[in-house]
Amino acid sequence: MTIDVIMRLGPIIPVIVIDDVAAARPLAERLVAAGMVALEVTLRTPTALEAMAEMARVPGAIVGAGTVVSEAQLDAAIDAGAQFIVSPGLTERLGCAAIERGIPYLPGVATAADIMRGLDLGLDRFKFFPAVASGGIPALTALAAPFATARFCPTGGITAATAPDWLALPSVVCVGGSWMIAG
Amino acid sequence: MTIDVIMRLGPIIPVIVIDDVAAARPLAERLVAAGMVALEVTLRTPTALEAMAEMARVPGAIVGAGTVVSEAQLDAAIDAGAQFIVSPGLTERLGCAAIERGIPYLPGVATAADIMRGLDLGLDRFKFFPAVASGGIPALTALAAPFATARFCPTGGITAATAPDWLALPSVVCVGGSWMIAG
Amino acid sequence: MTIDVIMRLGPIIPVIVIDDVAAARPLAERLVAAGMVALEVTLRTPTALEAMAEMARVPGAIVGAGTVVSEAQLDAAIDAGAQFIVSPGLTERLGCAAIERGIPYLPGVATAADIMRGLDLGLDRFKFFPAVASGGIPALTALAAPFATARFCPTGGITAATAPDWLALPSVVCVGGSWMIAG
Numbered sequence: 001m002t003i004d005v006i007m008r009l010g011p012i013i014p015v016i017v018i019d020d021v022a023a024a025r026p027l028a029e030r031l032v033a034a035g036m037v038a039l040e041v042t043l044r045t046p047t048a049l050e051a052m053a054e055m056a057r058v059p060g061a062i063v064g065a066g067t068v069v070s071e072a073q074l075d076a077a078i079d080a081g082a083q084f085i086v087s088p089g090l091t092e093r094l095g096c097a098a099i100e101r102g103i104p105y106l107p108g109v110a111t112a113a114d115i116m117r118g119l120d121l122g123l124d125r126f127k128f129f130p131a132v133a134s135g136g137i138p139a140l141t142a143l144a145a146p147f148a149t150a151r152f153c154p155t156g157g158i159t160a161a162t163a164p165d166w167l168a169l170p171s172v173v174c175v176g177g178s179w180m181i182a183g
Numbered sequence: 184m185t186i187d188v189i190m191r192l193g194p195i196i197p198v199i200v201i202d203d204v205a206a207a208r209p210l211a212e213r214l215v216a217a218g219m220v221a222l223e224v225t226l227r228t229p230t231a232l233e234a235m236a237e238m239a240r241v242p243g244a245i246v247g248a249g250t251v252v253s254e255a256q257l258d259a260a261i262d263a264g265a266q267f268i269v270s271p272g273l274t275e276r277l278g279c280a281a282i283e284r285g286i287p288y289l290p291g292v293a294t295a296a297d298i299m300r301g302l303d304l305g306l307d308r309f310k311f312f313p314a315v316a317s318g319g320i321p322a323l324t325a326l327a328a329p330f331a332t333a334r335f336c337p338t339g340g341i342t343a344a345t346a347p348d349w350l351a352l353p354s355v356v357c358v359g360g361s362w363m364i365a366g
Numbered sequence: 367m368t369i370d371v372i373m374r375l376g377p378i379i380p381v382i383v384i385d386d387v388a389a390a391r392p393l394a395e396r397l398v399a400a401g402m403v404a405l406e407v408t409l410r411t412p413t414a415l416e417a418m419a420e421m422a423r424v425p426g427a428i429v430g431a432g433t434v435v436s437e438a439q440l441d442a443a444i445d446a447g448a449q450f451i452v453s454p455g456l457t458e459r460l461g462c463a464a465i466e467r468g469i470p471y472l473p474g475v476a477t478a479a480d481i482m483r484g485l486d487l488g489l490d491r492f493k494f495f496p497a498v499a500s501g502g503i504p505a506l507t508a509l510a511a512p513f514a515t516a517r518f519c520p521t522g523g524i525t526a527a528t529a530p531d532w533l534a535l536p537s538v539v540c541v542g543g544s545w546m547i548a549g
Contacts, residue, residue, distance in 0.1 A: 044514065067512040069482050088512040089478030093486055110477045111293045112272030112312060116252050120276055129478060130508030133501045135316045142313030142339045146250040146271040148227065156508050294476045295455030295495060299435050303459055318499045325496030325522050329433040329454040331410065 003104035003125045006062060006084050007153055007173045009038045012163065015066060015155060015176045016041045018051040027181070028055035028063070040086050040176060042066040043073055049080040056081050064104075071097045078103060086176075088129055090114050095121045106153060110134045115147050124150045127176065132157025137165060144171035186287035186308045189245060189267050190336055190356040192221045195346065198249060198338060198359045199224045199234075207234035210364070211241040223269050223359060225249040226256055232263040239264050247287075254280045261286060269359075271312055273297050278304045289336060293317045298330050307332045310359065315340025320348060327354035369470035369491045372428060372450050373519055373539040375404045378529065381432060381521060381542045382407045384417040393547070394421035394429070406452050406542060408432040409439055415446040422447050430470075437463045444469060452542075454495055456480050461487045472519060476500045481513055490515045493542065498523025503531060510537035 007013075014036050018024055028039060037060050041052040044067050056063040064084035065077035074097055077085060085098055090107035098105035099121060108129035109115050118126060124147075128140050131154035140154060154166050155176030166175050190196075197219050201207055211222060220243050224235040227250050239246040247267035248260035257280055260268060268281055273290035281288035282304060291312035292298050301309060307330075311323050314337035323337060337349050338359030349358050373379075380402050384390055394405060403426050407418040410433050422429040430450035431443035440463055443451060451464055456473035464471035465487060474495035475481050484492060490513075494506050497520035506520060520532050521542030532541050 042512070044512065069485060069512065087478075087482070088509075089480070089482045091479055091482045091486060094482065108478050110479070111297065112270075112291050113274055113293070113297055114272070114477070114479055116270070116272045116274045116277065119252060120274060130505065133505035133508040135318070135501070138340070139313065139316035142316040143271075146225070146227065146252065157504070294480070295453075295474050296457055296476070296480055297455070299453070299455045299457050299460065302435060303457060318501070321523070322496065322499035325499040326454075329408070329410065329435065 001062070001083070001104060003084060003106050004151070004173070006038050006064070006104055007106070007125060007151070009062060010036055011167055011174050012036055012180070013038050013040050013153060013174055013176045014180055015178050016181060017044050017178070019045050019047060021047045021050050021054060024051035024054040025058060028058040028061050031180070032058055032060045034180070036180070038062045038064065038084070040064050040066040043068060043077065049076060052077070052082060053080050056083070068094070070094070074098060074101065086127060088127075090118055090123075090126075092117065092121070095123060099123075108155075112143060112146065115143065115150055119147070119150070125173075126150060126152050128152045128154040130156030131166070137169065140171065141169060144169070184245070184266070184287060186267060186289050187334070187356070189221050189247070189287055190289070190308060190334070192245060193219055194350055194357050195219055195363070196221050196223050196336060196338075196357055196359045197363055198361045199364060200227050200361070201234040202228050202230060204230045204233050204237060207237040208241060211238035211244050211246070214363070215241055215243045217363070219363070221245045221247065221267070223247050223249040226251060226260065232259060235260070235265060236263050239266070251277070253277070257281060257284065269310060271310075273301055273306075273309075275300065275304070278306060295326060295329065298326065298333055302330070302333070307334065308356075309333060309335050311335045311337040313339030314349070320352065323354065324352060327352070367428070367449070367470060369450060369472050370517070370539070372404050372430070372470055373472070373491060373517070375428060376402055377533055377540050378402055378546070379404050379406050379519060379540055379542045380546055381544050382547060383410050383544070385411050385413060387413045387416050387420060390417035390420040391424060394424040394427050397546070398424055398426045400546070402546070404428045404430065404450070406430050406432040409434060409443065415442060418443070419447050422449070434460070436460070440464060440467065452493060456484055456489075456492075458483060458487070461489060465489075474521075478509060478512065481509065481516055485513070485516070490517065491539075492516060492518050494518045494520040496522030497532070503535065506537065507535060510535070
């Protein structure tokens with residue numbers, strides 16, 4: 001499964017920060033039932049890897065690890081069963097490591113240089129992060145224009161109300177967010 | 184001819200996205216007649232290289248290639264007669280390649296780290312891209328302040344109405360835009 | 367003394383652009399008396415290194431060099447007695463050089479990739495620059511979220527009126543600015 005296929009599983013990738021492992025599986029069941037099958041569990045809590053493993057047991061769920069910022073976290077996430085990897089930014093170091101492991105990888109970008117470094121590595125699917133704080137829809141529109149093959153998953157500050165506007169951009173395949181969890 | 188000399192040929196560099204090769208030469212003639220002699224043809228269309236070659240036949244025109252994001256495009260643009268190269272962002276890889284080829288090069292920057300990487304390579308003429316979406320005039324003013332020798336060609340979202348404000352900045356030599364083509 | 371200790375000497379680091387060496391010591395005395403003991407002297411003026419040396423004679427002052435963008439400037443600043451180094455952006459080249467010299471170092475960042483490159487080098491104290499033009503408090507809040515250990519000194523466009531809002535962010539240790547000098 002490529003990262004492009006995972007991005008096309010549905011228009012929204014829930015970004016999950018979870019403290020309580022016991023809550024992980026019911027949450028994943030609810031999200032999958034609502035049509036959100038690609039789930040990003042951020043490594044911001046000590047229980048994240050365990051929660052990710054719990055969620056992966058839900059039939060139909062494709063569970064990835066988010067907030068991966070080092071090779072050590074990359075390997076820990078893969079060992080815990082992550083089916084894809086998301087990072088807030090892109091470095092050559094982490095990008096090369098993810099490619100070497102052969103795991104679908106969605107790195108964050110915010111500038112044209114970020115995107116060009118991704119293309120140099122053979123990557124053209126990106127998280128646009130932080131989406132709203134980086135200038136919102138006008139910024140992504142301008143950034144995407146020179147890169148015909150690049151496709152994006154904007155994440156950061158997007159809400160149920162604004163998601164449709166982002167999804168209307170030709171360069172946007174899906175959006176990431178947490179609004180459906182808090183609500 | 185250095186990139187600085189090219190930037191000083193006039194206050195505006197037209198950024199040209201062209202589909203119809205037959206329209207290339209008349210367009211270049213019109214722009215040159217209007218005092219815009221440095222022309223950036225973006226490699227966003229299949230006919231761009233051919234259109235660039237057509238435009239280069241117009242007396243007085245200095246024609247460059249824009250949206251160059253790889254070494255392969257860099258070489259194709261040089262082979263097609265590009266007199267300067269513009270890229271949306273700056274990577275060490277493309278920067279080194281352009282310097283090695285000895286062609287005037289205007290790389291895009293959006294952050295202080297981008298500018299510092301350029302200076303490390305010996306480059307101090309930059310496209311500020313995307314100019315408006317990256318924070319506009321306050322952003323370039325703040326970014327330029329620590330870099331006394333750097334000069335910029337802001338591009339992206341600039342209009343006939345706003346160009347004079349950009350050109351009034353001491354760090355700005357010229358601006359890029361497409362408003363004079365559509366209109 | 368680590369860069370973290372220097373950042374915690376007080377909530378505000380004055381960013382000083384000085385032309386007149388004779389004014390340096392009285393200015394430093396006034397700032398230290400007002401509780402601002404960590405002083406950043408930017409290398410934007412020819413007299414900066416000399417002014418920095420003058421300021422370092424003021425009892426209690428911890429004087430660093432700002433706007434350091436090259437290894438040559440790094441070494442010149444250290445030779446002139448700089449006790450810490452600030453740069454507008456972070457490159458691997460300058461970051462490695464600062465670490466090798468063993469001097470407390472506060473590199474500027476504006477994107478998640480910048481922060482990740484810092485973490486790769488073992489750095490987790492950053493200047494957020496240019497703070498307001500990069501998207502302000504919402505941008506730093508979004509950028510800081512994935513990086514639990516990172517702490518920031520936002521600089522650029524902050525005023526006496528807005529400093530408290532920045533200092534209220536959990537990821538912010540201190541802020542940089544020049545408003546107390548002009549006033």
